[in-house]
Amino acid sequence: QSALTQPASVSGSPGQSITISCTGTSSDVGGYNSVSWYQQRPGRAPKVVIYDVVIRPSGVSSRFSGSRSGNTASLTISGLQTEDEGDYYCGSYVDSTTIFGGGTKVTVL
Amino acid sequence: EVQLVQSGAEVKKPGESLKISCKGSGYSFANYWVGWVRQMPGRGLEWMGVIYPGDSDTRYSPSFQGQVTMSVDNSITTAYLHWSSLKASDTALYYCARQYGRNFDAWGEGALVTVSS
Numbered sequence: 508q509s510a511l512t513q514p515a516s517v518s519g520s521p522g523q524s525i526t527i528s529c530t531g532t533s534s535d536v537g538g539y540n541s542v543s544w545y546q547q548r549p550g551r552a553p554k555v556v557i558y559d560v561v562i563r564p565s566g567v568s569s570r571f572s573g574s575r576s577g578n579t580a581s582l583t584i585s586g587l588q589t590e591d592e593g594d595y596y597c598g599s600y601v602d603s604t605t606i607f608g609g610g611t612k613v614t615v616l
Numbered sequence: 617e618v619q620l621v622q623s624g625a626e627v628k629k630p631g632e633s634l635k636i637s638c639k640g641s642g643y644s645f646a647n648y649w650v651g652w653v654r655q656m657p658g659r660g661l662e663w664m665g666v667i668y669p670g671d672s673d674t675r676y677s678p679s680f681q682g683q684v685t686m687s688v689d690n691s692i693t694t695a696y697l698h699w700s701s702l703k704a705s706d707t708a709l710y711y712c713a714r715q716y717g718r719n720f721d722a723w724g725e726g727a728l729v730t731v732s733s
């Protein structure tokens with residue numbers, strides 16, 4: 508299975524909204540409700556911010572939301588804040604295995 | 617609180633063996649898959665595989681099958697990742713993580729492995 512496709516970088520000004528895409532196939536992203544998103548701040552371990560496409564874990568800001576259209580899942584961060592800077596990875600769980608996207612670097616201008 | 621505590625940084629020579637650990641606490645260790653994820657310097661996350669502590673069932677990524685071995689010791693709620701013969705290309709940060717449903721909801725802090733002659 509190939510890695511999921513994410514843009515290398517996305518940037519925005521404080522207060523703006525940004526969207527990160529994650530493109531796979533009908534055999535992974537498009538076929539199962541098992542897409543998750545992970546935030547990795549510099550020097551830190553990843554942290555899940557969205558799972559099962561749209562569910563936000565307890566304690567994660569409501570500014571984070573997930574969606575999917577066809578074989579592309581998306582993570583939207585609204586009201587962008589400096590603390591949102593870091594790398595974001597999508598993951599798709601299929602048949603006991605997980606595929607990660609290549610990662611997207613989010614920069615707050 | 618669910619916690620995964622990993623062993624410390626290691627510096628090894630090519631050809632040496634290594635086992636790193638990941639101790640789980642705050643939950644029923646035997647009942648949740650534990651995954652391992654590699655992050656090479658400046659690169660993204662790579663799923664290596666998972667192990668189910670309850671019966672040691674393992675699933676490896678084809679990229680890592682035969683290159684590493686996952687194991688657990690339920691008596692001390694610890695998972696392990698083992699290399700029998702390290703290569704320079706194994707230099708990376710290795711994370712363990714608890715799989716909850718279809719995502720990884722708790723992560724260790726990572727263990728840096730450096731392989732250099």
